[in-house]
Amino acid sequence: MQLTDLHIHLQPSYADNAGKYVATIQYKDKPGNAVTLVLDPELSADLLAFMGPLLTKFSEKTAREIQANILGSIEEAKANLQIENS
Numbered sequence: 430m431q432l433t434d435l436h437i438h439l440q441p442s443y444a445d446n447a448g449k450y451v452a453t454i455q456y457k458d459k460p461g462n463a464v465t466l467v468l469d470p471e472l473s474a475d476l477l478a479f480m481g482p483l484l485t486k487f488s489e490k491t492a493r494e495i496q497a498n499i500l501g502s503i504e505e506a507k508a509n510l511q512i513e514n515s
Contacts, residue, residue, distance in 0.1 A: 430456040
């Protein structure tokens with residue numbers, strides 16, 4: 430089976446378990462065959478807490494790559510401007 434969806438959401442004020450996180454996980458093995466699991470609020474919160482540092486690490490890496498791309502673009506633009514002005 431292959432994980433196809435992981436969704437963690439905060440329950441709205443009017444729902445059961447209001448203010449708590451609930452995770453829904455879906456697995457599929459063949460077209461039309463799927464299993465969906467709804468995790469209880471405690472396990473959902475634990476899953477979110479586990480994912481927090483991983484998401485932060487990924488976000489920091491992505492931010493560094495964006496910064497490098499921006500600086501590279503600025504340098505490229507300056508080099509092109511110097512060529513045009515020569």
